Amino acid sequence: MLAGFAAKESSAVAEVRQYYPGAPLAAFALHDAQLVLARAYGFDSWPKLKARVDGVTIGRLHDAVEQGDADAVRNLLQRRPELVNRDQAGYPERLPLHIAVQRRDAAMVRHLMERGADAHSGIWPYRKDTQAVVMAAERGYDEIVDIIREQELKREKLEPAPAPDAPEPAMEPAAAAVVRGDAAWIRERHAEGALRDPLTGDGLLALAVKRDRPDMLALLLELGFDPDETRRETGADEILHSWGRPLQECTQSGKLAMAEMLLAHGADANAWACVWNAYRQKDAAMIELLARYGGVPNAMTPGYLRDTELAARMFRQEDAGTLPKGTVREGRTVAEEILDPAASAGSVDILRMAMERIAWPRDDPRWWGILASPLCFWNHIPWIYSEKWDLDRNAYLPCFALVLDRCDANIRGRFGITVLHYAASSYNWVTPEERVVFVRMLLDRGARMDVRDELLQSTPLGWACRWGRMEVVRLLLERGADPVEPDAELWATPREWAEKAGHKAIVAVLQEYAPRR
DSSP states (O other): OHHHHHTTOHHHHHHHHHHOTTOOGGGOOHHHHHHHHHHHTTOSSHHHHHHHHTTOOHHHHHHHHHTTOHHHHHHHHHHOGGGGGOOOSSSSOOOHHHHHHHTTOHHHHHHHHHTTOOTTOOOSSOTGGGOHHHHHHHTTOHHHHHHHHHHHHHHHHHSOOOOTTOOOOOOOHHHHHHHHTOHHHHHHHHHHTOOOOOSSSOOHHHHHHHTTOHHHHHHHHHTTOOTTOOEEOTTOSSOOEEOOHHHHHHHHHTOHHHHHHHHHTTOOTTSTTHHHHHHHTTOHHHHHHHHHTTOOOOTHHHHHHTOHHHHHHHHHHHHHTOOOTTSSOTTOOHHHHHHHHHHHHTOHHHHHHHHTTOOOOTTOTHHHHHHHGGGGOGGGSTTTOOGGGOOOGGGHHHHHHHHHTTSOTTOBOGGGOBHHHHHHTOOTTSOHHHHHHHHHHHHHTTOOSSOOOSSSOOOHHHHHHHTTOHHHHHHHHHTTOOSSOTTSOGGGSHHHHHHHTTOHHHHHHHHHHGGGO
């Protein structure tokens, strides 16, 4: 980089201008070249990039917390402090602070909190109820709750109070020029080599689309801006790219002319969510435009949208060996890709077609997610529901039954959770009547009521008590669930969960059944 910049190589000069616009051009030194490279790879300093290369990763941090190795944790966070609030890729999903709380390691909790750990980040499946501070409080780990509150109070005292009536910071000049349509300013800065995209947030092209400025979009494309606004995600353990934000904005808001402008300049029609947005919006013109530039719906699209005709076409193409590239991920089949979205969205016919092509054994762990999916009532989640997709909510149960016919009712997912745990506490937009039918079906197929998960160390009855599902509590007790659970941790009995959550009626029902033991 240093030699290339000194030789005025165009690629090196362009990279310096993009990632270090304030670089001392006349005295550009090795440490400046290092900073450019670090930023190009998504890190804000050379030491952080070097730490990643040296193996200072979130995986190592999680292992060190799990082992209670304070020295290792201290060393890792000294080199990459941003890891303190990072989740490890894959399952199970946890932050370092969750691990420390679950181990009841007060010293480690203090150490992580002193280094900026967030005690209010939750994990799947109920994020509000699985914050580290909530988990500590519900387990009766008072010493840990005190540490968290003490450290948060210190942070509040250290944070400067906002100035009264402080004006909002001025918009970045290039962004402001795009919004007001100042083409002359844009051209002048470009001629000087000083025009650049912001390193974070929306790029200039996405901003032009958002503010409905086709003139500015055309100018920026003419000046050679990347139509995909490709960026590296900052600070991740792996090098990740995001791209296609301008086209995504067009497909989401139905801006056909600007979408065509981007595509004509080389934008990727298959950038994340672009084709999906067009299908979700039922925008036939946008679908046709994207297809003309190589846009392909992936196999999840018909599953989520209950588009049986599109799914059938994909299966026919797969059988004929003509399936377009991009329909499925490498090494996967249409059936494997479409199973989960079809089950989630209540696409009964599509799920049936896919199941005919699946030969997994009954205890294959992949079944867990498929069996749990209908319980999310995907098309009826409040923030997903659309009047354009006002679909029958009675289709989720038949999907559930189809999957249950093929797998073990006691299959376990992340944190050792069974589908009975998940059904017993299912989301608030699932009605009590619906919840009972799912739970009853699981019980009829042999689902066990005595299994404890690793997250709450509780049975399905404990989960139902924790989330106040009275109808499930009654059903489980009628089927013989233990209302006392003397083998449970003191904080994880059904009664403790009901009392902590303030579900007095459930406490009374548990008392009714307790004497029968």
